[in-house]
Amino acid sequence: MPEPDDLKRLGDRLDEARRREAADVKPSAPSPLGIAFRFATEMVSALVVGGALGWGIDWLFGTRPVFLIVFFVLGAAAGIRNAVSAAKEINARATRANEDGKEQ
């Protein structure tokens, strides 16, 4: 029958080992290819959504190509906004990974 103290000590040692382990395998910033893919899909899909929305509105009201043009431009803006927030998020994650690495 193990003493509660023994168990507690084992628990502490396990925790410490886990922390050491976590520092080693912590995923840092994603690979450059992944980042490139992320930006590309954000940008392209925003353009597609913008274009589709504009085309749909034009189709509803028979105003082609007014809304198609307007929403295509809005889509481009949304794409840039998405790409910027993706970049911010990737940076934040990379910084967090770095800081975690330094603590150990």
Add this chain to the structure above:
Amino acid sequence: MQMHPMEQFRVTPLVPLHIAGYDVSFTNQSLVMCAIVAAVSLFMALAVKKDRLVPTRSQSIAELSYEFVGNMIESTSGKAGYRFFPFVFAIFMFVLLSNFFGLIPGVFTVTSQIAVNFALAILVVLTVVVTGFMVHGIGFLKLFVPNAPWYLLWLLIPIEIISFLTRPISLSVRLFANMLAGHTMLNVFGGFVIALAGLGGVASALSIAPMFMIVAVMALEFLVAFLQAYVFAMLTCIYLNEALHLHDHH
């Protein structure tokens, strides 16, 4: 046997079935999806059946994947996100196993079909919208109102809405494009090996070069298979976090 590199993505009906004019045939894709769901369920159930204090190898894998998803949720949306654990875990395991099953030669890659990915992505976004309205009521619409002077809002709100509608598309296209590109590349290099070997003489000896390339690409594909499942689940968590906390990162 020469095959077109895109032939591997063809959906073929195994059990033709038509209900009310809709084609609901049981296809090779349905078969692989059933196999994936059965594999995940069986593995998770059997791995933790004994529930040992010192885990066996399979129990370790089950616990690791559980903790992996748990950490992912906690790091993005905190304790409040845990109520979505089953949802995120199911999505992560399904995408991961789809990607890995696809790497077995001859097995259909479910995630190379935009229809599957888009259905998953739509499910995620609908969950986000429903959660948002349940937690914040009509205040959820504030998600579309950025911190900006009022005279710019007429321009920024449509942009925010488009940006939100982009999510299911970018989520599904990213996974689809990665899988499609990788598997096509493997197939093309495989075609090179056959074509070079068939030429005879020195060219036959050269067929070893694309063979090495296949090995390298295969290794990369294993990484991509995991990474894309991770990205899909991670973005699901990030979107759910926004619905829960309306934390705008503008």
